[in-house]
Amino acid sequence: MKSTINIFFLLLGTIAFAQIxxxxxxxxxIIKDPVTGxxxxxxxxxxxxxSKTYPTHPQWTSDGEWLIFRTKRANGEAMAVNEKSGVMVQVTEGGYxxxxxxxxxxxxxxFMRKGEGEKMQIMEVNLEAVFADSEKGKMKPISAYExxxxxxxxxxxxxxxxxxxADEDRVYFRIGKEEAARHLDPNIKIEKSFGPRNMGAGPGGISSMNIKTGEIKHVVSVPFQVGxxxxxxxxxxxxxxxxxxxxxSPQRTWTVMADGSGLRPLYPESDFEWVTHEVVISKDEVAMAIMGHRKIDIQKEAPVEITTSTEVRNPQxxxxxxxxxxxxxxxxxxxLAIVNLRTREMIIAGQTKSGSGLWHVHGSSDGRWAVGDDFSRSLYLIDRKTNEMMMLTTGHKETAADHVHPTFNRDGTKIEIQSAMLSEDNRTLNICIVNVPKEWLKRK
Known part of the structure; x- marks a missing residue:
């Protein structure tokens, strides 16, 4: 009887823990960076x-007060943290x-949630109601918020x-190879995997869903893996x-309109360019990294061969x-390259003098700042008007479970990163905010 009671309370605690x-x-x-202060x-x-949501997406809620992030502290559910108070609230229930x-x-x-079979559900959560009822301590059933x-x-x-x-009336999502192939011209050559990770093979594609009606439309199919x-x-x-x-990739970056028109390479790259981590930063601009992370063997006039054809990955x-x-x-x-979607012009906003170069990048929507991390997990701020570069923080441990992934807020006054600086196991990440220095914000 005693063991039965214990199991009951254990289950009850699990249910309560998982509640939105x-x-x-x-x-x-608040900690001062040991290098930059x-x-x-x-x-x-x-x-x-x-861990953060990926830098390609907004991190803050529309009121600018909460940041949404992923965590294991609530059985893998999504969490929001109030930037001012630090209080955290679970914002999903049932997984994503x-x-x-x-x-x-x-x-x-x-977000998406797995339904029955291979179906996927597009879910909406009313965060305003969740935060209000959570503060009152009087939560309703999940159906009241979801x-x-x-x-x-x-x-x-x-x-x-x-x-x-941007209109917030539809979402776009990746589709499988079979569905993509149904909408692809059969005369188009399907690309094979590229590189040692055996990824990139097509076809791939994108569809959309009207979040008010549930109507699904095909957007585009391409002969390669979409990401x-x-x-x-x-x-x-x-x-x-x-x-x-x-x-x-042979051609990393692409752009297309929601009706399938205008498909083209965003930045047509050469085979010697390693383009990665593109992110839309304003109405007309996309930031991306053109990597300078590989050494040259001067004797062979070719990149140093670090491994054989068998992939041996080095996470650091x-x-x-x-x-x-x-x-x-x-x-x-x-x-750190910035491409204009309208004029198609590209500029290099900045680059480190040595090391891997800027790796994950972002920029403020007003065109004032750009930001990037590197292999050492250091974070650099760039004044796009003067080209001045400042290291904001460093020492976030190369052994971290993931990279820094900087993202500006909508006002361009602060940057969210994920950091292993406080990690005892040298891997675990935490959510961290770095403000643009006041003396830089005062610049005209």
């Missing part, structure tokens, strides 16, 4: 499996898959790589995506496998 609206106490702590505002400090999409015109959160926008058919092979349109789907949150119906190989210094081809060296211009 559950509150977690503040862990907020800049304040690092850690919103989480425990080792609880925290793929990207967390924060609306910027309303307090809504969108809505199913629509469900995909199993044969579509839909996945959680998803983006919310990093993102919308231009300032310009309705405009998408950016990539040819995903896990490294160098990736991309060194010889069979990526002749790319990623500093024989040609490299750095």
């Amino acid at each position: 609206g559950k509150r977690f106490p503040s862990e907020k702590k 800049i304040d690092l505002i850690f919103l989480t400090t425990k080792s609880a499996g925290d 898959t793929g990207t967390l999409c924060m609306a910027q015109k309303s307090m809504k959160l969108y 809505r199913i926008c629509g469900t995909t058919n199993p044969e579509m092979g839909a996945s959680g790589d998803m983006a919310l349109d 990093h789907i993102q919308s231009n949150i300032w310009n309705p119906g405009e998408l950016v995506f990539c040819w995903e190989t896990g490294g160098k 210094n990736p991309g060194q496998e010889s069979n990526w081809g002749n790319s990623g060296t500093r024989e040609k211009p490299t750095g």
Whole structure:
């Protein structure tokens, strides 16, 4: 009888732990960077499996007060942290898959969830109601906060790589090879895997769903693997995506309109260029990294062959496998590149003097700042008017479970990163805010 009671209370505790609206106490702590002296505002400090949403998507809710992040502290559910108070609130119940999409015109959160069979549900959460009831300590059933926008058919092979349109009336998501092939000209050559990670083979594609009616429309099919789907949150119906190989692609960046028109390479690259981590930063601009992370063997006049054709990945210094081809060296211009979607002009906003070069990049929507990290997990701020570069913080441990992934807020005054600086196991990440220095914000 005693064991039965214990099991009952154990199950009860698990159910309560998984409930939407559950509150977690503040862990907020401000630490000065040991090298730069800049304040690092850690919103989480425990080792609880925290990580940011990918930099291709907004991180803050529309009111600018909460950041949504992934964590294991609530059985893998999504969490919000109030930037001012540090209080955390669980914002999903029942799990999610793929990207967390924060609306910027309303307090809504969108994501995918696996349904029956191979179906995928597009879910909407009313964050305003969740936060209000959580603060009162009077949560309602999950149905009071959550809505199913629509469900995909199993044969579509839909996945959680998803983006919310600027009009916030539809989402875009990746589809499987069979569904993509149905909409592709049979005369188009299907691309094979590229590089040592055996990724990139096509076909791939994107579909959309009207989140008010559930109507699904095909957007585009291409002969290669699609990844990093993102919308231009300032310009309705405009998408950016990539040819995903896990490294160098023959042509990494692509753009297309929601009706399937205008498909083209965003930045036509050469075989010696290693282009990666593209992100829409304003109505007309996309930032990306042109990597300069590979050494040259002067004797052979070719990249140093670090490995054989068999992939041996180095998580601290990736991309060194010889069979990526002749790319990623500093024989040609490299750095944080910004491409104009309208004029198609590209500029290099900045580059580190040595090391891997800027790797994951972002920029403020007003065109003032750009930001990037490197292989050492250091973070650099760039004044786009003067080209001045400042290291904001460093020492976030090369052994971290993931990379820094900087993302500006909508005002361009602060940057969210994920950091292992406080990690006891040298891997666990925490959510951290770095403000643009006041003296830089005062510049005209």
